Amino acid sequence: MTIKEFTAGKLQAVLPALDPETVQTILETPPDKKMADYAFPCFRLAKVMRKAPAMIAADVAGKLQGTEGFESVQAVGPYVNIFIDKRKIAQLVADAFDSQKPYGSSNEGAGKTIVLDYSSINIAKPFHIGHLRTTVIGNSIHKIYRFLGYDTVRINYLGDYGTQFGKLVVAYRKWGNRELVEQNGIQGLLDLYVRFHREAKEDPSLDDEARATFTALENGDEEIRAIWQWFVQLSLKEVAKVYELLDVQFDSYNGESFFMDKTDAVIEELKAKGLLQESDGAQIVDLSDDNMPPALVLKSDGSSLYTTRDLAAAIWRKKTYDFYKCLYVTAFDQGLHFAQFFKILEKMGYDWAKDLVHIPYGLVSLDGAKLSTREGQVIFLQDLLDEAIAKTRSIIQEKNPDLENIDEVARQVGVGAVVFNDLFNNRIKDEVFKWEEVLNFDGETGPYVQYTFARASSILRKAGYGEFNRSDLHEEDLCDEYAQDILKIIEDFPARVKEAAERYEPYLITRYTVALASAFNKFYHENSILTAENESLRQSRVALTRMVTVVLKQALSLIGVQAPEQM
Numbered sequence: 001m002t003i004k005e006f007t008a009g010k011l012q013a014v015l016p017a018l019d020p021e022t023v024q025t026i027l028e029t030p031p032d033k034k035m036a037d038y039a040f041p042c043f044r045l046a047k048v049m050r051k052a053p054a055m056i057a058a059d060v061a062g063k064l065q066g067t068e069g070f071e072s073v074q075a076v077g078p079y080v081n082i083f084i085d086k087r088k089i090a091q092l093v094a095d096a097f098d099s100q101k102p103y104g105s106s107n108e109g110a111g112k113t114i115v116l117d118y119s120s121i122n123i124a125k126p127f128h129i130g131h132l133r134t135t136v137i138g139n140s141i142h143k144i145y146r147f148l149g150y151d152t153v154r155i156n157y158l159g160d161y162g163t164q165f166g167k168l169v170v171a172y173r174k175w176g177n178r179e180l181v182e183q184n185g186i187q188g189l190l191d192l193y194v195r196f197h198r199e200a201k202e203d204p205s206l207d208d209e210a211r212a213t214f215t216a217l218e219n220g221d222e223e224i225r226a227i228w229q230w231f232v233q234l235s236l237k238e239v240a241k242v243y244e245l246l247d248v249q250f251d252s253y254n255g256e257s258f259f260m261d262k263t264d265a266v267i268e269e270l271k272a273k274g275l276l277q278e279s280d281g282a283q284i285v286d287l288s289d290d291n292m293p294p295a296l297v298l299k300s301d302g303s304s305l306y307t308t309r310d311l312a313a314a315i316w317r318k319k320t321y322d323f324y325k326c327l328y329v330t331a332f333d334q335g336l337h338f339a340q341f342f343k344i345l346e347k348m349g350y351d352w353a354k355d356l357v358h359i360p361y362g363l364v365s366l367d368g369a370k371l372s373t374r375e376g377q378v379i380f381l382q383d384l385l386d387e388a389i390a391k392t393r394s395i396i397q398e399k400n401p402d403l404e405n406i407d408e409v410a411r412q413v414g415v416g417a418v419v420f421n422d423l424f425n426n427r428i429k430d431e432v433f434k435w436e437e438v439l440n441f442d443g444e445t446g447p448y449v450q451y452t453f454a455r456a457s458s459i460l461r462k463a464g465y466g467e468f469n470r471s472d473l474h475e476e477d478l479c480d481e482y483a484q485d486i487l488k489i490i491e492d493f494p495a496r497v498k499e500a501a502e503r504y505e506p507y508l509i510t511r512y513t514v515a516l517a518s519a520f521n522k523f524y525h526e527n528s529i530l531t532a533e534n535e536s537l538r539q540s541r542v543a544l545t546r547m548v549t550v551v552l553k554q555a556l557s558l559i560g561v562q563a564p565e566q567m
């Protein structure tokens, strides 16, 4: 039972006309904590009871005097203000924590599958910070939904198809060779790509050649196909290192090319359903009734488009996974693309089109300029992570040179700092990448939360305290302001997880970890834990510290950040 449920229950007992749920929805948390823990406004009752709200409030407050678990009840104008007994708060939170395993989880998603399309990198392009956000947001949403009992299918919908591969093959044949590419990997491919664009500015015939090469690839030209597959393998091998550092995994790598033989059927179906129109030799779906520009689904040369492949992919995913929802995490500038193809599926008569969700995020720019692979205006994720890890290692070497697994901890903290920073603000907020900011470990950062976790863990080690044991926590010991703050934040965890899932907003969890870490640090500075005045107090505070470490670790793991015990 939550504190709110407990409070609503007591209120409902004196307001039999209302059902418990209604009481709960009316019950408010006042903006100023000094006023009350909960306030019950009586406006809505005034009509039914034909009495002034203030009179009802006075009446209800009178009936609630002396209620078990309430510290004080007071009518203030139309409100009933309630303070909960501090021991009751400790009791309810500790009971909830003790009974729910793991705390904050649920099985609301049992039997439901969420397909998550994220990261979805483009082959032959370096893994740069432009793809960090989709990767960490998607990973976090996966963890949050898993925690709520859903099955998830993590799909890396590789951008392994399209005219850029024609360009790359042309550039490779003109200016590259096997050894060079093998040696330089994606960077080698990128150099070729950049060079292609530079030279094509002077010589537009290169573009024609690239188009022809891609068509040949589509038509099954073996030699070109072999080069293309080699590029795909090379790219995947290289990005695997970044995924390993980030501790991000996928269940499927079925990318755009997987659907190349499935787009014809979609075109046929669109035609059969009367949705195709010709326009300058190309095929489009008219969406003017829905206030959107037409969607191009077949080029005049007969080749498919991004939209066509996404249509085929959605249909295939529904058939294969029978998803409850299919989520797509990309930058918000792809919003129109998703709105269009979702709408087309709806027009095709697929009622599950409503279960497709685009989860957009803001743009990342570099000192104000748009990231651009072509212009070479990028920061590689590998470099960013390496830098963060190196910085962490040098800090640890200075502060804690005897730390045993220094490499592993440096990785967890360095990578954690980058991930945490990326998940700190709501998704849609644009991000200006600044090295100083990402590598700043002071203030509300990943390392700060991780350090708090390590500090709490060290207290538990010194206390020789293992798993949380409910009987170690005595309510009367946790009535001080600082313990109460922690308890209320812990109580809030399950609701925050649910909210983060509903809104697809990992940052709610990120901010939550900061709030809990700060509350614990205050508690730690104000109260002695290991040297508390008496044994009961010591035990209770240690047990509370255990609750903090469990929740902090869990919350960090939901945003894909690890929690080393020592650092």
Ligand code: ARG
Binding pocket: 117, 120, 121, 122, 157, 158, 159, 310, 328, 329, 330
């Ligand atoms: N590869 C695309 C990009 O980097 C993202 C793909 C997103 N997923 C999708 N089903 N369209 O922009």
